[in-house]
Amino acid sequence: xxIHAHRRRLSTxxxxxAVALCVTAAVGFSAxxxxxxxxxxxxxxxxxxxxxxxxxxxxxxxxxxxxGLDGQTVNAPRxxxxxxxxxxxxxxxxxLADTYHVDLVIDLRTPSQVAAKPDVPIPGAQNVNISMFGxxxxxxxxxxxxxxxxxxxxxxxxxxxxxxxAYGQILQLLATHTSGTVLIHCSHGMDRTGTVIDMLDHIxxxxxxxxxxxxxxxxxxxxxxxxxxxxxxxxxxxxxxxxYNGMDSYLSKTIGVTSHEVSALRERFLVSNDAKAxxxxxxxxxxxxxxAATETGASIAFASATLTSADVKVVTEDTDATSSVxxxxxxxxxxxxxxxxxxxTHYRITVAKPVLTIAQGATLAPGATVSISGSGFTPxxxxxxxxxxxxxxxxxxxxxxxxxxxxxxxxxxxxxxGAHTVFLADSSGNPVTEQLNVTVLAASATDTAAxxxxxxxxxxxxxxxxxxxxxxxxxxxxxxxxxxxxxxAYRRARRNLGS
Amino acid sequence: MTPRHQPRPASRWRRLNIVAAIAVVVASGMVxxxxxxxxxxxxxxxxxxDPTDLAGNAVQFDGPGPNPSASATPSGTGRFQSPSVDLxxxxxxxxxxxxxxxxxxxxxAYWVRNLGVAPSDGADGTVFVVMHSxxxxxxxxxxxxxxxxxxxxxxxxxxSIVVDDVLYKVVNTETVxxxxxxxDQSVWADTPGRLVVITCLQRPDGSPSTDNMVIEAMxx
Numbered sequence: 001x002x003i004h005a006h007r008r009r010l011s012t013x014x015x016x017x018a019v020a021l022c023v024t025a026a027v028g029f030s031a032x033x034x035x036x037x038x039x040x041x042x043x044x045x046x047x048x049x050x051x052x053x054x055x056x057x058x059x060x061x062x063x064x065x066x067x068g069l070d071g072q073t074v075n076a077p078r079x080x081x082x083x084x085x086x087x088x089x090x091x092x093x094x095x096l097a098d099t100y101h102v103d104l105v106i107d108l109r110t111p112s113q114v115a116a117k118p119d120v121p122i123p124g125a126q127n128v129n130i131s132m133f134g135x136x137x138x139x140x141x142x143x144x145x146x147x148x149x150x151x152x153x154x155x156x157x158x159x160x161x162x163x164x165x166a167y168g169q170i171l172q173l174l175a176t177h178t179s180g181t182v183l184i185h186c187s188h189g190m191d192r193t194g195t196v197i198d199m200l201d202h203i204x205x206x207x208x209x210x211x212x213x214x215x216x217x218x219x220x221x222x223x224x225x226x227x228x229x230x231x232x233x234x235x236x237x238x239x240x241x242x243x244y245n246g247m248d249s250y251l252s253k254t255i256g257v258t259s260h261e262v263s264a265l266r267e268r269f270l271v272s273n274d275a276k277a278x279x280x281x282x283x284x285x286x287x288x289x290x291x292a293a294t295e296t297g298a299s300i301a302f303a304s305a306t307l308t309s310a311d312v313k314v315v316t317e318d319t320d321a322t323s324s325v326x327x328x329x330x331x332x333x334x335x336x337x338x339x340x341x342x343x344x345t346h347y348r349i350t351v352a353k354p355v356l357t358i359a360q361g362a363t364l365a366p367g368a369t370v371s372i373s374g375s376g377f378t379p380x381x382x383x384x385x386x387x388x389x390x391x392x393x394x395x396x397x398x399x400x401x402x403x404x405x406x407x408x409x410x411x412x413x414x415x416x417x418g419a420h421t422v423f424l425a426d427s428s429g430n431p432v433t434e435q436l437n438v439t440v441l442a443a444s445a446t447d448t449a450a451x452x453x454x455x456x457x458x459x460x461x462x463x464x465x466x467x468x469x470x471x472x473x474x475x476x477x478x479x480x481x482x483x484x485x486x487x488x489a490y491r492r493a494r495r496n497l498g499s
Numbered sequence: 500m501t502p503r504h505q506p507r508p509a510s511r512w513r514r515l516n517i518v519a520a521i522a523v524v525v526a527s528g529m530v531x532x533x534x535x536x537x538x539x540x541x542x543x544x545x546x547x548x549d550p551t552d553l554a555g556n557a558v559q560f561d562g563p564g565p566n567p568s569a570s571a572t573p574s575g576t577g578r579f580q581s582p583s584v585d586l587x588x589x590x591x592x593x594x595x596x597x598x599x600x601x602x603x604x605x606x607x608a609y610w611v612r613n614l615g616v617a618p619s620d621g622a623d624g625t626v627f628v629v630m631h632s633x634x635x636x637x638x639x640x641x642x643x644x645x646x647x648x649x650x651x652x653x654x655x656x657x658x659s660i661v662v663d664d665v666l667y668k669v670v671n672t673e674t675v676x677x678x679x680x681x682x683d684q685s686v687w688a689d690t691p692g693r694l695v696v697i698t699c700l701q702r703p704d705g706s707p708s709t710d711n712m713v714i715e716a717m718x719x
Contacts, residue, residue: 369684454614454687456680457629458601460561460699460708463637464549472533479529486522493515 040228041220042213049076050221054095056088056120059189059221063197063269064214069205072270073340079174079182079269081197083189083222084109085119096183097123103180106130106170108192110137122183130169132192134162142191142226146235149195150243151254160254167255170196171203175264190218190227195236202247203257203265208233274318275338275345282332283311283378285403287349292334297348301376303383305430307332307351352376356422356436363439367413372397372422374433375404383424383432385409397424417442552605553588554638561634561707565601569593571609576618577663579608579628579640584654586643590618590628590663598681600697605631605639608696610662615689618663621718625693626662634701634708641698645712648703650674652712660694660716667694667716674700674710692718 044050049062060082068074080100084107088096096102102122107114107129114129121127131137133152139145153161160168174182186192194215201211212229219227228234237247244250251257280287283302291298304311307327312334314323320339325332334347358364359371372385377399385395385407395409405424421435549557565571574589581587591607593600595614602609608630610617616624632641646653652672654660660667675683677699686695694716699708 365682367679368682452598452681453684454681455595455598455600456677457697457699457711458560458562458565458599459629459631459641459697459711460701461552461558461605461631461633461637461639462561462707463552463633463635464557464559465635472536474533475529476533479526479533482522482526482529486519486526490515490519493512 040216040225041223042216044217044220045213048214048217050217051080051082051100053099054088055092057085057092057096058083058087059218061214061217061221063201064206064210064217066206066210066214068201068270069266070273072205072273074201074204074206075269075271077181079184079200081189081193082183082185084113084117084185084187085122085183086117088120090120093120093122097125100183101180102183104128104173104177104182106173106182106184108132108166108170108184108186108196110135113137113187117187125180125183128173130166130173132163132166132186137187142231143235145191146195146231147239149191149236150239157254164255167196167199168257171199171251171255171257171265172261174200175261175268178268188218188222188226190215190222191231194218194227194232198232198236199247199251200265200269203251203262204269205266272318272320272339273343274316275321275336275343276317277323277334277336277345277347278315278317279313280315280334280347280349281313282307282349282351285376287347289347292347292349293345295348297350299350299352301352301354303354303377303381303424303432304351305426305428305432352434353431354424354433356424356433358422358436358438362437363441364411365441366415366417367411369408369410370422371406371408372424373404373406374424375402377403377405377424377432379403383426384429386423386425386429386431387411387415388421388423388435391429393425411440415440550603550605552633552637552639556633556637558605558633558637558639560601565593565603566596566599568596569601569603571603573604573607573609576610578661579630579663580661581643581654581658582661583658584643586640588630588640593629600629602629602631605633605637608640614687615693615695618665621662621665621692621694623691624689625687625695628662628694628696630696630698632698632701632708632712634705639698641712642701644696644698644714645700647701650700650703650710652714654714659719660696660714662694666719668719669714669716671715673713673715675713677709677711680711680713686713694718 047065049065051057051060054060060080062076063074063079065074065076080102103125105119105122105125105127107119107127108131110131110133119127133148148163151161152163154164155161184193184196197214198211212232215232216227219225240247240250244254277289280289280292282300283304285300285302287300288298307330309325309327312325312332314325314334316323316336318339321336323334323336325334330351332349332351336345354374354376356372356374360368364370379399379401381399383397384393385397386392387394392412394411395407397405397407399405417440420438420440422438423431423435424433425431549559552558571591571593573591576590576592579588579590589607591609592612593602593609594612600611608628611627611629614627616626618626630641631639632645633639644652644654654669656669656671658669660669675686680686696714698712700710700712701708
């Protein structure tokens with residue numbers, strides 16, 4: 001009664017004086033003064049976003065932009081916490097709508113507290129009243145109040161009481177409201193609002209020290225010392241630990257926050273530092289991301305006469321991340337920038353033109369049929385098979401569904417012996433592959449060429465030419481005639497000599 | 500016969516005798532030489548007799564003879580028949596050896612065992628058949644298939660060829676340079692139901708052949 005009564009006795013005038021004192025103290029106190037008072041009223045830091053440009057707004061600040069889960073930063077402007085909005089001016093309400101984009105107000109007060117000090121409506125904003133204490137929210141003892149802030153009215157899971165029901169509704173609302181800024185408040189924006197923000201910050205992975213600092217900033221902004229570590233940590237969190245096995249278990253099992261809601265809250269209230277690409281493809285060829293993220297970069301084969309950034313498709317893991325593509329010749333640089341604007345990942349890709357293979361080898365006969373294969377082509381595209389030095393299109397090749405090409409073509413029989421190159425070209429004749437060096441053999445050397453497809457066929461023969469008979473017969477007859485002539489002549493000569 | 504009374508006739512007689520003896524020797528030599536040439540001399544050689552063609556002519560190979568490793572058999576797989584050109588010969592078989600096909604005989608067709616498929620498996624691939632043709636008037640099976648004077652096939656497209664009782668119809672004939680046929684994938688492709696018959700295209704002037712005749716047929 002007395003503590004709360006003490007609070008109530010602090011008139012608005014006194015409180016304003018206290019704020020003035022506090023600001024003076026914050027500015028004036030040196031770092032050496034480590035009194036209990038300065039700890040109770042910590043100074044605002046660069047990470048704290050107190051709102052000072054809304055007339056009539058008391059104890060107003062955004063979430064503190066501190067480090068949360070996995071090094072990500074809390075997305076401060078998405079939630080404003082404050083005292084009740086009964087004192088804001090019309091202009092202040094307009095500023096909250098226009099400058100701070102507030103479109104949802106969650107009022108945690110009891111119906112009687114709302115009735116006593118109704119909020120000035122913010123133009124265009126929805127107002128949701130979720131009374132954490134139920135009907136009665138007046139406490140004379142802050143410690144009792146902080147015990148109740150854990151589980152007021154809790155019987156069992158079927159009868160959770162107003163407190164746990166309220167936490168469930170609030171966190172669900174925060175997880176599902178994805179348009180403008182949420183403004184959440186109770187009477188002072190200190191206790192009920194404090195435990196709600198404690199839970200939210202816990203889900204976001206904010207450290208205990210930062211949670212306590214933010215909680216104590218209500219003292220700083222209000223110029224009081226009511227908020228204490230003993231209440232938040234020594235009473236509220238201690239009860240959660242002892243009665244409900246810690247905050248995680250309390251959130252998931254007692255309050256019933258789902259893992260889906262946890263993900264949604266983190267998505268909503270953390271600035272992503274995810275600068276990873278989910279996939280990069282160049283002309284449909286997937287880039288190995290791990291290799292591309294190294295200094296050396298990755299190498300892929302893709303058939304393109306002239307590479308442009310339109311060939312490069314980047315999908316980021318986080319949809320709020322952005323990417324930029326720079327193409328320089330056959331080199332592609334992709335930079336993915338995370339939602340936080342600071343975290344980047346650099347992917348380097350060297351795009352090699354596909355290398356062709358000729359099954360028959362690099363030494364070929366003129367007129368030889370060559371079997372060409374390669375990969376890294378755009379599926380369904382038709383390329384020309386070209387042989388240089390005098391550019392001659394010797395055939396066409398169509399890419400298969402997997403980006404590979406297999407084609408046959410005959411070298412011109414008129415191709416001169418010597419060095420030539422074979423490559424694939426687009427329809428304009430621009431090379432899309434590396435040039436493959438081949439040597440064409442002279443025609444006389446073709447028997448030893450590698451392009452043997454079968455045997456040679458020796459099916460020729462000839463009739464054996466018979467030696468002529470008649471000359472020999474004639475010779476024999478002549479010899480016999482000569483012998484006969486000699487015999488006749490010899491006999492006649494002998495008769496003449498004898499007579 | 501007293502030498503004292505007949506001095507002149509005696510010396511003249513001696514001269515006549517010498518002339519006659521020389522004439523006898525020359526004449527006898529002419530007879531012997533003609534006899535040696537005209538008498539059959541097969542018994543003087545150890546090697547096998549020259550092969551013969553379908554007409555019984557002794558014939559020989561143009562170039563070196565076939566490699567015995569080809570393990571050729573002149574018959575055994577039915578017959579090779581082409582009624583339109585009056586060809587009906589035994590069907591033997593052989594292997595490609597040292598990247599060359601050379602049948603040993605001049606009276607058979609030979610299917611190639613180590614290329615394509617066997618005639619019994621003709622539905623699954625190409626059956627390759629080779630056979631000799633002869634120049635200078637010889638008659639080997641291949642001569643029936645070639646038109647020497649016009650340098651083309653004598654068998655026409657659409658004509659029937661029966662290989663071991665399987666009917667094929669000629670779809671294409673072409674001449675291929677002998678130095679290029681081993682590089683011609685279109686000849687040696689292994690295609691179901693295909694028959695390729697190869698012989699030599701002889702030349703009108705009777706000089707050795709420089710082209711192969713390739714006859715392509717499909718199962719009818």
